[in-house]
Amino acid sequence: MLVIGIAGGTGCGKTTVVNQLLKELPEGEVGILSQDSYYKDTSHLSFDERVKINFDHPRSIDFDLIEEHLTELKKGNAIDQPVYSFVKHNRTGDTIHTLPRKVMIVEGILVLSNPELRKMFDIKIFVHADSDERLIRRLRRDITERGRDLDEVLNRYKTTLKPMHSQFIEPMKEYADIIIPNNHYNTVAIDIVKTIINDKL
Numbered sequence: 389m390l391v392i393g394i395a396g397g398t399g400c401g402k403t404t405v406v407n408q409l410l411k412e413l414p415e416g417e418v419g420i421l422s423q424d425s426y427y428k429d430t431s432h433l434s435f436d437e438r439v440k441i442n443f444d445h446p447r448s449i450d451f452d453l454i455e456e457h458l459t460e461l462k463k464g465n466a467i468d469q470p471v472y473s474f475v476k477h478n479r480t481g482d483t484i485h486t487l488p489r490k491v492m493i494v495e496g497i498l499v500l501s502n503p504e505l506r507k508m509f510d511i512k513i514f515v516h517a518d519s520d521e522r523l524i525r526r527l528r529r530d531i532t533e534r535g536r537d538l539d540e541v542l543n544r545y546k547t548t549l550k551p552m553h554s555q556f557i558e559p560m561k562e563y564a565d566i567i568i569p570n571n572h573y574n575t576v577a578i579d580i581v582k583t584i585i586n587d588k589l
């Protein structure tokens with residue numbers, strides 16, 4: 389199994405890059421683990437308490453469960469990936485049955501920040517977009533898809549997104565094998581990554 393870690397700040401285009409790769413690679417050969425599925429269970433908290441969580445700090449992520457699931461997949465066993473609701477700020481209780489594939493992509497803002505998880509990646513990719521571009525994309529997406537309003541996104545950006553990005557995400561470029569510039573759609577970079585994956589398949 390080839391394991392690829394894809395990190396980068398919120399709105400840089402990780403999901404878009406993954407979807408482009410999925411479209412171009414042979415069907416059934418690529419599986420995805422999304423870091424968003426592994427936000428810690430917050431059922432013991434009220435909604436008002438959940439809203440106050442810093443979702444951009446590594447402690448909000450259940451890295452042990454990601455590593456356990458990736459280890460099982462590497463052994464050839466299927467896992468049940470939790471489904472997360474950005475509206476409820478919690479796991480929904482549903483799961484996605486995820487089969488082991490020749491290529492497993494693990495994507496999320498913080499997937500390169502955890503040393504144990506980082507060691508499990510054969511290829512480490514960082515997707516870069518400038519912070520103003522990422523904020524614009526995040527505003528659009530969170531308002532249309534994640535039930536947020538302008539003030540909420542801007543307030544979260546100032547208090548947690550920006551400082552956590554500087555502390556835990558941007559420095560991870562140092563560990564990347566490939567950095568994809570993604571201020572604009574970058575089909576050349578997608579082609580290069582696709583070729584590397586095809587070579588290893």
Ligand SMILES: Nc1ncnc2c1ncn2[C@@H]1O[C@H](COP(=O)(O)OP(=O)(O)O)[C@@H](O)[C@H]1O
Nearest residue numbers: 398399400401402403404525529570571572573
């Ligand atoms: N290169 C790009 N140029 C313009 N918009 C983009 C680009 N890549 C992604 N987007 C848009 O930006 C938003 C965030 O992209 P997404 O892939 O969800 O980012 P991430 O998973 O890194 O948070 C989406 O609405 C997506 O359509």
Ligand SMILES: Nc1ccn([C@@H]2O[C@H](COP(=O)(O)O)[C@@H](O)[C@H]2O)c(=O)n1
Nearest residue numbers: 397398399424443444474477478496497
């Ligand atoms: N309940 C939550 C959990 C996370 N977030 C934000 O999601 C961002 C990570 O997802 P991307 O798809 O943008 O990579 C992260 O920056 C969290 O702030 C949230 O808004 N609500």
